Amino acid sequence: MLHDLAAADWTRREGLAALTAALGAENIRWVGGAVRDGLLGVPVADVDCATKLMPAEVIAACGRAGIRTVPTGIEHGTVTAILKDGPVEVTTLRRDVATDGRRATIAFASDWPEDAARRDFTINALYAHPETLEIDDWFGGREDLAAGRVRFIGEAAARIAEDHLRILRYYRFQTRFGADLDQEAEDACAALAHTLKGLSRERIATELLALLALPDPHPTLERMRARGVLGVILPEACAPQLAALARLIAAEREQGFAPDPVRRLAALLPPSPDVAETVAARLRLSKAQRTRLVAAAERAPGDGAAPLALAYRLTPPVATDRLLLAGADARPVAGWSVPVFPLKGGAIVARGVSAGPSVARILQAVEARWVAEGFPDSARIEALLAEELDKARA
Incomplete structure (x- = not known):
């Protein structure tokens, strides 16, 4: 059952009222994740705004109201309004002119349905009036959200052809919101999995880590492997590694550790520092992420014998990774302060x-x-x- 959007805390933010007054309620709508998550009754961090106004008009109107703006994506029509309770991205209505699977050439649109039609999933194309909170839904997004269904707007294969990253976005959103599988989407993702090879490694890494950060991505990753999708982006993740991920997720849950995407990525790789280095380079991971991945890959069968000794030698975060990956109890390490050896x-x-x-x-x-x-x-x-x-x- 969906919640009343008016019950969502974010709808009462003072900054949003100020932005509405500056731009005019008839010119803007809250859109995307904040509306979707508000209907689900889950916490919302970021709020996005769609507007009929051109970027220059947004900047001018905000300036007159004393709201600072940053042209964070002005070439795509996005201006960020800096509000007292958090920034809001304000994006002019758009339509796609041309797409090649990696990037789109856009033009500014004039009406809400045209902007909604270029979004990926029906549950992400919900627009809320800033004052009445009345929701515009042209593609059945509320019905899909209530049913736990992640469905592309229009033909799945065509939408993936526009942006290949939508394959990974589909799996992430399906893991988070889906109950029943949408067979058209499943088949299209499998058929077009090879197109992921043309994407930047950074974009793939961002989506993969976001998927791994969800409470239980294991069933989805098993499905991705069976359909030939996972092998395109992470060929190292074969059946034994998927089983290791399942054990890690169970250990995290049992011991009260939050999901950690880098730790879970380590579970999907064989315990080889060389493999970890290769994957980190291929996915363009940060230096900190690479260091953690390699340290986790150096895990050994005896890691669980003396958890505090392991933490002393490697630091508590690295020890936590290795203990959980080994199926050992990492709780003694949680919050432990490493003592200083006093002898000089x-x-x-x-x-x-x-x-x-x-x-x-x-x-x-x-x-x-x-x-x-x-x-x-x-x-x-x-x-x-x-x-x-x-x-x-x-």
Whole structure:
């Protein structure tokens, strides 16, 4: 059952009222995710606005009202209004003039249905009046939303031909909102999967990670593999890796860890740093994402034996990844502050050991025993040091 949009918190934001006053209620409509999620009764972060006004008119009207704007996508008709309760992208109505599967040449449109017709799914083409919150729905989006159905506007194959990324968007939206599968969409995505090869790696990575961040993407990824879609974007993800992902998702849920897309991507890869490096480069992952992926790929069967020792050696985030991937209990690491090993080389020199390699060996031996014993107090460190000094002098 869909909710009353007026019950959505975002509809009462002061900034939206100010924007409506500046641009005129007859000239704008809230559109897309905020309307869709508001009807579902789920939290909304970003609000998008469609307008009949040209970008220059939006900038001028906002300026007169004291609203700062940033021309974030002016070539595509988008101006971002900086409001006290969050930015809003204001985009002039558009229609596609030409598409090649990777980018579209657009022209400005003059009416709401024309703008709605270029959107991908029916559930994303819902327009709400800024004052009455009355919803315009030309393609049955509300019915699809209530039924848990993700359906392309128009013929699925034709819409994918316009923008190949819609294949991955379909799987992401179907995972999040879908109940029953739309067979036309499923068949079109499988038939046109090869077209994903022409997309930039960054766009593919963004969609793949967004899919992996959802609560349980495993059934969708299994379907993508069976239909030949997953192999186009991530050929390393074969059956054993999909099973590893299912185990990881279960471990995250059981232990109370939030879904993490990079950790889940690691589960889809064999435990090989070289493979992780290759995939990170292919997907153009950030340096931080690449580092995590490679560290997770270095996981070993014994990682779960001493979780705090692992966290001390690798940092708690890396240890958490490796423990969960190993099916071990990562909860001891959650929120754990890594202790600082208090013993310094000078203390060993003060005991009569000449500065040099011997000091380093003793220091490392004491630290290893301190970690193995669970980070005991300073009195125990002194006892461990005395034992290691006796060994060195023997």
